[in-house]
Amino acid sequence: MADDKQRIIMGIDPGTNILGYGVILVDSRSVHFVDMGVLDLRKEKDHFMKLNRIFREVGQLMERYAPDDLAIEAPFYGKNPQVMLKLGRAQGAAIAAALFRQIPVFEYAPRKVKMAITGRGDASKEQVKLLMEKTLKTVMDNKFLDASDALAIAMCHFYQLISPLSDVSSSTNWKKFVESHPERIK
Numbered sequence: 099m100a101d102d103k104q105r106i107i108m109g110i111d112p113g114t115n116i117l118g119y120g121v122i123l124v125d126s127r128s129v130h131f132v133d134m135g136v137l138d139l140r141k142e143k144d145h146f147m148k149l150n151r152i153f154r155e156v157g158q159l160m161e162r163y164a165p166d167d168l169a170i171e172a173p174f175y176g177k178n179p180q181v182m183l184k185l186g187r188a189q190g191a192a193i194a195a196a197l198f199r200q201i202p203v204f205e206y207a208p209r210k211v212k213m214a215i216t217g218r219g220d221a222s223k224e225q226v227k228l229l230m231e232k233t234l235k236t237v238m239d240n241k242f243l244d245a246s247d248a249l250a251i252a253m254c255h256f257y258q259l260i261s262p263l264s265d266v267s268s269s270t271n272w273k274k275f276v277e278s279h280p281e282r283i284k
Contacts, residue, residue, distance in 0.1 A: 108165035109252030110156065111244045112189040114148050115140050118244030119156070121163045122252045129256060131234040132163065134245040145184065152191035160199050168196040169255035172205045206254050214254040226250045
């Protein structure tokens with residue numbers, strides 16, 4: 099990331115009941131809190147109408163903040179395949195809103211986000227929130243844990259931009275790195 103380039107990153111913590119969003123402004127040296135919030139979809143009973151709202155309302159947020167990148171959390175495997183399917187659909191609606199506006203999309207696993215923010219892949223939502231408050235010098239209400247997670251997803255993307263080698267931690271990642279950057283091998 100160039101030193102003089104500012105970048106707006108929107109993070110999304112997808113959900114079909116509560117969807118969290120967070121927006122940060124970054125440059126190579128600092129991060130600034132812009133906004134955060136949730137889309138409360140619990141009153142919407144029809145699943146397809148929830149997806150429509152996600153597409154529309156996330157799209158409106160994108161038009162308001164004009165993000166350079168969308169960072170979104172990947173659905174995690176749970177015990178209930180129905181829940182994962184619904185989360186994947188919510189994620190897809192948000193991704194479609196970004197692609198419709200030609201905003202690049204980057205996906206991060208929940209453990210990677212927690213590891214990037216707290217140093218622990220099994221950190222709680224409350225721990226993530228506390229570190230986001232300290233990092234962004236703001237106070238967050240506990241009722242917005244999905245929004246603080248979305249900010250953490252945006253921060254994880256920022257960390258990836260300024261230190262892409264942070265992803266190189268196993269032999270398979272080294273192989274991927276070498277394949278992607280043959281000019282760096284002598």
